[in-house]
Amino acid sequence: MRKPLLVALPATLLLATPLLSACTENTDGGGDSSDPRTVSVTSTDDGCELSSTDAPSGTLTFDVTNEGSKVTEFYLLGSDGLRIVGEIENIGPQLSRQLVVSAPEGSYVTACKPGMKGDGIRGDFTVSKSAEEPSVSADDQQLVDQATKNYQVYVRDQADQLLVATQEFVSDYKAGKDDEARALYPQARMFYERIEPVAESFGDLDPKLDLRETDLEEGQKWTGWHRIEKDLWPESDPSYKTLSTAERATYGDDLLANTRKLDARVQKSTYTVDQIANGARGLLEEVAKSKITGEEENWSHTDLWDFQANVDGARVAFEGVKPIVEQKDPALAKSLTERFAAVQALLDAQKDGDGWTVYTDLSQDEVQQFSNAVNALSEPLSKLTAAVLS
CATH class of the missing domain: 2.60.40.420 (Cupredoxins -  blue copper proteins)
Incomplete structure (x- = not known):
């Protein structure tokens, strides 16, 4: 043990x-x-x-x-x-x-x-209450303060941009501008996916915003991004009946209202260095759990946008605490830097204009390459929090 x-x-x-x-x-x-x-x-x-x-x-x-x-x-x-x-x-x-x-x-x-x-x-x-109290050395204090300050600024900025993008997306969706809404959908979601561990920490909001249909429980109301996703890509389910104008307004307004709540909470939140490091691990787990399998974006197949956003958020979190890790475990810092670059190289190879290849167009070999690279990154990333706290 x-x-x-x-x-x-x-x-x-x-x-x-x-x-x-x-x-x-x-x-x-x-x-x-x-x-x-x-x-x-x-x-x-x-x-x-x-x-x-x-x-x-x-x-x-x-x-x-x-x-x-x-x-x-x-x-x-x-x-x-x-x-x-x-x-x-x-x-x-x-x-x-x-x-x-x-x-x-x-x-x-x-x-x-x-x-x-x-x-x-x-x-x-x-x-x-006990006598065991945490402490931090004077040498580490400046690095800790800088890491937490930078991450707080980053998360708050992403939440603000999410709110702006969601407002535009909901406006197009309610107005029946489906082409515009479909184009905005993966772009807006990237802001959410970069800070997903923070959103998940508010246990009541994340299900309202990001629940997938396959995760619905009996009697649970389905709302949020993926409810609207299915309505924008109805051809993926021949038996699906598209929503009326009034229903679109209901789901769109609900998404926007919950996004405003998320932004308000994020603007008041603060973070610790181990939460930052642990958030990086959580984001890679999201990639391994649902992005690699193509389960996240079941109708739009825009999983690589989410994949990139999760990697962005994990990399920013790592780079924030990297000066601390370089002092305590330079080999781990070097390994993580190299493996983040390897994952990014695979994503760059799938760029298509301002976006990425539709996930269903990837070959089995390409999916396997992504899986191998994520697994190779996940192993050292699981050691990040321990290194930060050592």
């Missing part, structure tokens, strides 16, 4: 964001029962058992083992049960993964999500 990571962040950053998280790859699970900050989590198809529901503040380790038959997820949520403050996705049956977090005193909610749908199997989790 990997030892818990020692957090090296200033208290001011901890106050700004309640939880700092890192995620490591498959482990042997089990945890260390002698350590009160190590919690074993056993997820089954109908249960979520924790070895303890409380821990002292500081660096906590959740060793999550999936003993069920379905792929599962594990979440640590804020006390409201909505805000995602730490997560591990895609834990296959009989596999284990480890979540390491630096958690201050407070109330939280844990959730296992068998099948990766629904609210999950939830329980309360309490972190009590």
Whole structure:
């Protein structure tokens, strides 16, 4: 088992964001029962058992083992049960993964999500005050401050541009200007995809904006980008009945209203260096999970626009903390720089004017090349947060 990571962040950053998280790859699970900050989590198809529901503040380790038959997820949520403050996705049956977090005193909610749908199997989790306090060296403080400031500016700018592009897109869609709306659709979504981990941290907004039809649950209303996507590319489903003008207005206005909410929340948010690093990992997981398979843009097949945006966001996040990593693990910094360049070279080869090749036009060999490059990048990227916090 990997030892818990020692957090090296200033208290001011901890106050700004309640939880700092890192995620490591498959482990042997089990945890260390002698350590009160190590919690074993056993997820089954109908249960979520924790070895303890409380821990002292500081660096906590959740060793999550999936003993069920379905792929599962594990979440640590804020006390409201909505805000995602730490997560591990895609834990296959009989596999284990480890979540390491630096958690201050407070109330939280844990959730296992068998099948990766629904609210999950939830329980309360309490972190009590302890003497373990994070700290940061004077040499690192300037790099930390610069990284967090730059990322905050970047995310806020992307959210602002998303709102402007969404306003134009919705206006064209409601007016029946389908050619213009189809052209704007992938361009506008790139702003969202670059900051997707931030959007996902607002657990109530992301499903309203970015839920795919295949992920709908019984009784759940489908709204957002992909609902409109299907209406703009109806030929992909011969049985589909296009929306009326009034229905278009309803879905368009809803998309715009939720985008305004997202922008307002982003403008008030701050970030820590490990959230930045962990966000880079999350964006590459998005590529591996849905962009490589072509599942994300099921009707428009504009997956490579999303792919590029996810890589953009991950690269910006990495480059923000790169000066810190270069001091602590120069070999990792060099490897990540080279592998980001390799992925970008493959994307550049698929450029088509101002956009990219439609995903369904890629050959199996080209898809495999993308998959190999993403996997090669994901491996060192999974070590980024640990390097930043070491």
